[in-house]
Amino acid sequence: MKPVLVLLVSTAWTLTGAQHYYQGLMDYLENRLLSMEDRMQFWHNQAHRFHTEQQDFKKLTSEAMAMLSKEHGALYKDIDESAFRVLRMEREMDYVESQTSPRACAKKDDKVLEHGAWGLEESRAEEEEEGEEWQQLQSSVSDCVEILSGIRSVKILKRAGGPKGMWTRDPRSSQVYLFNGTSGDSIYQFDSVRDFSRSVGVNGSRKITLPSEWSGPGSAVYNGFLYYIEQDVDTDMQVVRYDLLGGMITDIAMFPVESNATVYSLNPETVADLAADDEGLWLLYAPSDSEPNIHLAKMDPATLDIEQIWDTRCPRENAEAAFVVCGTVYVVYNTRLPSRSRIQCLFDVNEMVVSEEAPLLYFPRRYGSHASLKYNPEEKQLYGWDDGYQIIYRLTMKRKLLV
Template structure:
């Protein structure tokens, strides 16, 4: 009997303990659920707050974008008006230069054609819009270039820098694409070059060595170019036989350049009515451009002059009738201008020297090659091949 009572007491105690544990577990679960409901409620409040802030930010962004659109439209109008004003100022400046400045000798009636075609009084050709090349004529070299009469943008082909020029003897055109290489391209005429489709560069001619810069010339059927290498050399190349004839080392340092704005050109070769010329700088410290008369047969230097034309800000030069015309520009490129003229014969007084502006184009001239029989300049400007037809005047003795 005693044992039964003990068992009953133990069973009752166990049941009471189990009920107490279940109640505690239920209370814990309920408290956790209440805590979770509180967090969910807090998150919902924060979400509503963030949603409201996002809506306010969206409205503010729309207002800001609308204000920026209005400002952009106003700025575009201001830019268009400023461009129109700059164009008017350039026209007025050109007009003033044409009337008063010694650096622009063209009359107002002979303004440069900017549309890339010859003016009506200059144009020649058939009804299909072709144009005829000027026939070669012998010049007695009593007239010198005085101003730019008109300009023709022939085409755009090749690299931003290069050289193209015409042989007065055969009328063949040679194209040096880029600032160095061993290949030159030949066309039978300027008309063929202008009519070539796309980026065609004509018949390739492989040279025996690499040329560098714009220092090339064609004279009496020979190509003359500056050879790339440790020494600065001029190479005479026979275009008929397709082989080099002679070479000569020039008095030029391999690190010096003749034009500061075209550092690829160590020395420049030019041809005019009197023969072959070399433009160079003796060294990096030499401030001026030197001129040398070169024997086209032996490549010997016959005479040397200090032109007193500075190398600084020079982009190119050409020689016409024994006179050096040095063309200058700025960085960034602006309007090219002939600002220094040197006469080897001292027959042109300084106040009579023709200083003039080139029409504003795409950048700066990489090369300027004068053709004495046509009185034209073959220029390369940012990949564009341009012909400048020149006015001339008689030399006045000092």
Template sequence: MKPVFILLFSSTWVLCGAQLYYQGLMDYLENRLLAIEDHMHLWQEQSRQYQVELQHLYKQSNKTMAGLKKTHSDLSVDLEAAAIRLERVERNMDVVGSQMSPRACAKQADRVVEQGVWSQEESRDEEEEDWKELPSRVTDCLEIVSSIRSMKILKRAGVSKGVWLRDPRSSKVYVFNGTMGDTIYQFQSVKEFASSSGVTLGHPIKLPSDWRGAGVALFNGFLYYIQQGEDMHVVRYDLLRSELTDVAILPVGSRAAVYSLNPETVADLAVDNQGLWLLYASDENEPNINLAKMDPVSLDIEQIWDTRCPRENSEAAFVVCGVVYVVYNTQLASRSRLQCVFDVNDKVVSEEEPLFYFPRRYGSHASLKYNPDEKQIYSWDDGYQILYRLTTKRKLLV
């Protein structure tokens, strides 16, 4: 009987212990579930709060964006109006600059000499000053550029820098694609060049040596170009016979660029109705552009001038009737402007010196080649071939 009682007691104790264990486990699990539910409620509350804040932020962002769009629209309108006013101011400045002297200060005697008028009182006031005899006239041309009448963008062909020009004595057009090479391309006319689909589709002409920079010119059927070697040379090439006719050493002591914005052009050649001209810098420290009159046959230097036109920020130049016109720009290409004028005869008075901007183009000229028969400039601007038609007038003093 006693063993049976012990067995029942043991079984009862085991069952009670197991019940207590499972009850504790159930209580633990229930508490954990309650804690998880509390956390879930907290997360839901926080999510609702975040959603409300996000919606508020979204509405605020939309409101801010609407305000920014309106401000941008207002700024665009203001900028367009400012651009219109700026263009109007530039036109007015061009008009004023063409009618007034850019030099506000000048000696009274200088103005009297320019006007060719003397009074007895002015003679007495200035009689003690030293006066030099004026040099003989280099050219008999009486014209000076007054403005740019029109601009025509012919096409865009080739690389960003190059030269194109037409011989004043023929209709043929010659294209120098790039800043150096030994091959140029010939077209029978401007119209043929305009209708061609590429620069290299013209008739190729292989030169006896490399040309470099924008220092090229055409005169009476001959091509003149700058050749760089141990010395600087100007080459005279007969286009009709396809033969080299002469080579001359240039008076250039260094490889200093004549135009600071086009460093590959060490020396430039220009042609007008008076002949062949050379523009260069005598050395690296020379601040101004030098000008030389050349014999187109012998290539001899006939006379040299200091133009007093600075090389800094210059991009190109051309010569019309013995007057040098230097065009300037900025390092970050903007509107080109004619800013310096030099007359080899010293007959251009300050009141008639043209100072004007080229038609609106935000580029930089690699070359400007004047054709005296057409009174046009053949320009290469960032790969565009452009024609500028000039307006001229008679000089005040001859």
């Protein structure tokens, strides 16, 4: 009896312990579920808060974008109006420049007589006396009495070639010559400006291969001869005279300048610049890279002898090109970021015109900056090369004044 009682007590005890164990397990699981529910509720609240903040941020962003779009439209409108005003101002400046002639002055001789304009009627005795003084005043180098007063019109013919190059017309014929690039041994010849303008590129031209390479867009064509610069590495600069009809070099002149010296800072490819006008052949150059000013040399077209040399006092800095008219050098300036080209410095070999007395003369705004400008004394026109475009500037001239 006693063992059965012990067995029953042991079994009851075991059942009671298991019940407590499972109850504890259930309590633990319930607590874990409650904890998970609390965390889920926390993350749900967090997600709801983030969603609300995202909606608010989206709303603020949308309002800011709408405000920026409105301000952008207003700014674009202001810029468009400013561009229109600038364009109108440039047109007005071009008109004023076309109506305004640059002033000029003459160097005082033994005595200087005032008169209002060239050719005013005065007494015959005074005219004879002043005529003698005039001959004495301008007898040294140039007999030409014209000065540039404005740009009458602009004609853009076409675009043939790269950004840098040169084109010109022989003053004694109708033939046109094109130099594409900054160096080479070939040039292209057209029978006339009309033939060149009607051609596609250089098609229809006569290709002329030279016996040596030309350096820089500073060549000149004058009276059937081509004058070009030849310069190899570590050698002196040479001016070459080439007979276009005979197809041969007729003369070479050495010119002692530094190999790294260039005449225009904005066009470093221009080693030197040859120019032809009513008085003959000129050479614009820089003796050394440390020389701040452009120098001018008068050359004999037949022998290439140097007749006279001047320091023009026109700085090389920001210069892009230059040309010579009646013994007067006109230096064209620009900026590193191309804007409107302007004639800012003059030099007259007879000292009848000084740069300080002449106002700025602006070129009509075009594509970039000039790689070259070549004057034709027969037509009184400039042949310009601007970013690959061939342009003709028709000039307005007037007589030099005594003041």
